[in-house]
Amino acid sequence: MDKGLSLRDVTISKGGPPLLSVNHNIGPGEVLTVMGPSGVGKSTLLAFITGTLAPDFQAMGEVLLDGHDITHAAPHQRRVGILFQDDLLFPHLSVGANLAFGLQPGGTTEARRDKVNEALAEVGLTGFADRDPATLSGGQKARVALMRMLLSEPCGLLLDEPFSRLDATLRAQVRDMVFDRAKARSLPVLMVTHDADDARAAGGAIITLGD
């Protein structure tokens, strides 16, 4: 069984010539960076992988995750995690509840709470479980968003311009944390960005679209 995220002859178009074509295999712990100016269809590729492509796009090719063909699977059954440039924490849930949302069902309330607290501790946010996410700083929110994603035990991670809203100092810090965690869990990572620094920090293969 091939571990990792494979894009086989993926071509996406919108009633005309192809917007993009990708054929690439991302191994566990590897990062593929897709670069290109805005509007070139980078996010469309991610939407295709998460299964949320708008119906006015046509896509061909296959997506395999750890050997399973997930091209036609329902979005919630793909086990593909994603982080956007905004933290997108659910504003109606506390920080702890946001994390618990990612946690798979099962286990006692106690056990679940422990897992949430562990996750918070891992990113230095011990004691934040009952906080309103809207009261957190940008860096704190980004960390919660990351841990929420990881708690859902994804088999692959997609990053959609994940650091562009953060200021320079925070940016490097959060970036390193994300890549470290992904490597530690041996997740294949697909990052979309227009920032050369991000690409460099990722240290993996780079595809540039829109040339």
Added chain:
Amino acid sequence: MLGPVVAGLWGTFLPAFGHLPAAGITGPSLDPFRYLFDWAGLPRAMMLSITTGLIATGVSLLIVMLITAGWSGTRPFRLLERLLSPLLSVPHAAAAFGLAFLIAPSGWLSRLVSPGLTGWDRPPDLLIIQDSWGLTMTAGLIIKEVPFLLLITLAALGQADAQRSVAISQALGYGRLTGWLKTVFPRVYAQIRPPIYVVLAYSMSVVDVAVILGPNTPPSLSVQIVKWMSDPDLAMRLEGAAGALLQLLLVIGALVLWRLGEIAAGIIGRRWIMTGRRGRFDAVTAQIALGLGAACALAVLLGVVVLTIWSFAGYWGFPDALPDQLTWRNWMRHGPGTLEALGETALIASVVALAALILTIGCLEAEYRYGLHISQRGIWLLYLPLLIPQTAFLPGLQTLMLGLGADVGRGPVMLAHLVFVLPYVFLSLADPFRAWDTRMGTIAAALRSSPNGVLWRVRLPMLLRPVLTALAVGLAVSVGQYLPTLLIGGGRVATLTTEAVALASGGDRRAIGVYGLMQTGAALIPFALALLVPAMVWRNRKGLRHG
């Protein structure tokens, strides 16, 4: 929802051409129209319908546009907005009663200044209520349509990038109002066009407001149609059906006329923009508009106040500003009756509003999940039941349902209400529902939450306030329905609105006060809850405080 409308129109169309087999009358024949045109009151009744509709719509639109142009983004504007939003839910009938009790020769305003300023020790013999030109009825419509159009405009403003356009035109030396009219108005108008047409069609064919404030010698066409429809003589039903078709034609004609007016205004407007005038009278115009807007708000507000006073009034002779004594007697007397009607009203309204909400959420969620888009034409389809005058298809629907043996009562009334409630609930919820950041859904799905899980655990909780507001809109619309309840309910379904309007003919101001107030409460309290509940539930969630 078009089914009942089309069926109702068919049920109107046949008898209008002399075909009512149930009564042993078969057509086709033009006799109903011949009788209709023989009615001496027809020219005036038609005129009334047209003038009321055009003036009420035109004036409301003008007031709203000038207020928004001159004041949007300022403190007085926010104040007015906050004042007008709750007034939107005051039912038309209650607002009309309030206005009548306010501006009649023996009304509260006249009492407040008499005999001090006027020297009147008895009310002047002035034709204000039920005036032959229908001006009071028009005013009664305007005070209710201004809040409606203002809120619709506010919703449209969000998408029109108004602030920056005005800032740029001001930088170019335009007055605030002129700048707004020249840059933002065309975009906003394009968006609010369907509701404006709804206001026009509604104002032309309104029955309850016309019964309370409109003239009777002759009445407006819609009121006369309802009279014909309830005449024991069946031939009158044919005449009523013919009148209903005429009413439909009048509304279509007025809509065409309005469309032509839009084109003309467009040409004149473009020329005006080309002149480069910066707007010399902006300040004055804006002041007048704000004054008129405030007057509308005050009229409804004071109307509710005077309804309240009458509901507690003992003997209240003219020109006393207040009753001799305040008493619970009226409430004791009408309390049981109103409670019964309230129960009926609440039952119908909650079933209908909930059904409409579920249908709406179902529609919007399907649209989201399957990536469907409702086209501009679809939007018009949604508005269609609101554009067809109620008097044109409800009587036909009543005849059809009887013919089918469908029992009258609560069920059919609920269905009829749904036709009118659904569009409003949909329009109220659609924008906030669509404006929800779908990346939240993507994230939740990536967190392995099923589509239903996303809907119930993320989307609906986040949209709690707009969902409750839409529910409140549905409740208020249902509470205010007069004609569908009266005609489809066959008299057996007594809601606060039918009871209140029935009291109009008796002229018992204390009873009207009690019923009008209950009716207002039934529509207003859900709105208050729609504001309060989310604020309480999400009191610790800053991120939802403005959502």
Added chain:
Amino acid sequence: MMKHLAVLAALLAPLPALADPDPANWDTVKAEAEGQTVYWNAWGGSTTTNDFIAWVGDRVAEDYGVTLEHVKLTDTADAVTRVLSEKQAGENDDGAIDMIWINGANFAAMKEADLLFGPYAEQLPNWSVVDAEGKTVQTDFTVPTEGYESPWAMAQVVFVHDTADMPDRLGSMQALLEWAQANPGRFSYPQPPDFLGTTFLKQVLVDILPDPSVLEVAATDETYDAVTEPLWAYLDALTPNLWREGKAYPATGTAMFPLIADGEIDLSISFSPGAASTAIANSELPPTVRTFVLDKGTIGNASFVAIPYNSGSKAGAMIVANFLMSPEAQARAQDPEILGYGTVLNMDALSDADRAVFEGLDLGVATLSPAELGTVQAEPHPSWMTRIADDWMTRYGVAQ
């Protein structure tokens, strides 16, 4: 109208022979009525009447287990339409209406079209105490009732005036016209086809005609124009002097009370001799209000209830109709604090105890005694009312 109904009736299928309750067998009626719900369609514009009907509901529920629902109408014609529509739709067994407060043209129309259950009225137990000799309870606007409706209240035209502004009574319609011309804007009447409004028109006609007996037979094309000509001349003179110059009219009789209370008008008309006293008691009229009748007397008639042929609760409806004619209900209706309606009962036929209840009633300051009410003039044949109301609407109902 009658013509259409007749055509309609002829075209419809014959009524199914249902086992209707027999009013002569009162015990069976009582047994059958228990648990039934009676939808009484009655005009709902007067809160005092509504309260009275609610009280009747309480009483029949208590004594007979009959549930009474008041369906409040703005126009009795709505109920007639309803029964008619049901007949077209073939709903012959359990229509929406079980009882109607009815009079005159609506009764004539329903009776003619076979839309009524009966005869039942004269078999009801309480008929024995009804004053069938002295009061017009067996004809309704000259149409014989033949037991198809039972009376429950007597009404007679009285004029209501505020003595603070208009101290003296008027003796005739001619005097009323002259007074109105001298005091423009101080009088009005409900807009026809409102019941009281058309009654005013008939009262004018009956009073100004030298010989009103022509009105007892149906109006014909030959008689109508000549007989009504003085009426139109009268109204042409009166209208510009009416409240609002006749451009607007009160919708109903009760709608005129606030006008008197506010001092907008000084004189109005009522079909209930005790209504003014009741309104004073409810602080709807100032205490200075009094009533008067004309020298030649005024028009009077009885209010009836009728049961549609397709009522599913005929026994229950008869229970209510019978209760309405009981001394208890009649005494309550006559109490000016409650309704102030005239009774249909024969005082001599009552037990001493019941009679004492009536004699103990304080009729109120503004109510005329039976003697003062004077001669009751008969209602004209309904054909007059229909045509006059139609003509009125063409002449004055669509203001020039």
